[in-house]
Amino acid sequence: MPVTESNAQLPAPIEKHQQARQRLWPLWIVTLLALALAIALAFWSWQQWNNYQSLQQSITSLESDTEQLDRMYGQTGSEQSQRLQALEDKLSEQRELIxxxxxxxxHNARELLEAGNRTRTDWLLAEAEYLLRIANQRLMIEKDIRGALAALESADEVLAESDDIGVYPVRQQLAKEILALKGLADVDRTGLYLKLEAAIDSIHQLTESALVHDRAPGFFTGSDSGSQDNGDAEPGLVAEAWHEVKQTLSQVVVVRRMDEPVKPLLSPEQSAYARLNLQLMLEEAELAVLRGHQELYSRALTKASNAIDNWYDSSNTRITALSKTLDELSEKNVDPELPDISRSLELLKSRLAGRLDNGDSEGNGQQNSANSEQGDAS
Structure with a gap:
């Protein structure tokens, strides 16, 4: 096999720097995520801090509001308690009034019920009782004999109009009491009071001439008519000189006779005091007249008469009239012995109580009979 074909079938070689670049991008992603997370965490912390500060301010505001409310509630509570106490007091007063x-x-209902059951005789007896009460009050408290007598006579006339035979003892006692009052000498208290007022007015009108002064009996100076006649009989300069000497001595030397009582001289202040003293004595007599106090009345008039005799000139016409008036007033009796006229009132009360008891028994009998009739009908 040729070498070129085997080399052609081998994979292409990979560069090292491309592999390293491909391995760094996840790190950048993680870094970005961490940064974003840190930013988010910082933002969240900032928001929490703001929320915490707001919460703290809210708590502080709430505490201050709570304290203010506590104070307001305390004041309002005391005011409310006072108002409640005042309302309770007013409520108790209203309950008592109700x-x-x-x-x-x-009470009015009972009175009306009783009034409906009363007859004309009952009303007349009640009127007579009222008149007898008035008579006793006039006589025992005011000592008004004339008013008490008029009230007794009116009560007797009212009893005469009634058809109740049970008032015979009351009228019999009334006749005795009326006769006893007619036998008394009525005291004209108004007249006595007015006379004493007139005497007080006359005291105010007294002048200095009514007082004891240097022209009182037993007082004289050395310049009398006999000495003047003797002086005129002496002739010449010697007579004139002697007359001048006697005139000078008469102005310096005063001779009094001691065979008569001498009354004291009064200054203006003493005269005013004397008038005021007399006025007080007569006002005391007026008070005794109104109270019917005979001893006080006599003592006041006696003191006034003695004061007039001691300090005033008896030859003055006003003093003479005043002394005569006081003597006449001292003879009056302002407190006569008063009889007891309460017996007739007691008898009438007993009669009224007897009629009331009889009326109650009759009413009960009528009610029982009505109940029995209803029972028979049923």
Whole structure:
């Protein structure tokens, strides 16, 4: 076999640099993939970091909001508790008011039920009881004899209109009490009070001339008429000189007679104090008149009369009239002995209670009879 044919059948030789180039491309692919993966991992980490920062800010904001809400809730809770307490208090008050109104409604209902069962006689007896209460109040508290007498007489007239024979003991006692009041001397408290007011006004009108002054009895100066006659009898310069000496001595020396009591002199301040003192004494007497206190009334008028005698001139016309008025007022009795007029009221109360009991028993009897009739009908 020729050599050329055997050489022609051998494969072609492969170059070494082509084989090496063909083996590097997977490495580049792996490198690119690793780089892409690193970039993706870095981007993902960056996003996670941003998310973490946002989450941290959100948590901080939530904590601050939570604290603010806690504070607000604390304040709101206290306010709500106060409002609830106020509402509970108001609710309790409303409950008490409703309970009171309910009791009042029940009471009114009972009164109306009782009023419907009353007769004309019951109404007249109730009116007489009211008049007797008024009479006792006028006499015992106000000490008004005239008003108490008028109330007793009106009550007797009302009882006379009733057809109840059980009021005979009440009217009998009323007759005794009316007679006892008529036997008393009525005290005109209004008149006494007005007279004392007039006396106080007269005290305010007193002037300085009404006070004890240097013209009081037992007081005189040395310049009297006898000395002037003796001076005129002496002739010449000696008489004139003597007259001048006596005039000078009369202005310096004062002679008083001690055979009569001497009243003290008053200054303007003392005179004002005296008037005020008299006014207070008479106002005390007015208070005693209104209260019906005889001892206080007499003591006040006695002190006022003594003050007038000690500090004022009895020859003054106003003082004379004032003293006479006080003497007349001191004779009045402002606290007469009052009788007891409560017995008639007690008798009438007993009669009203008896009629009420009889009415209840009659009503119960009627109800029992009605029940029995219903039972028979059934």
């Amino acid at each position: 309970a009171t109104q309910q009791r009042q409604i029940d």
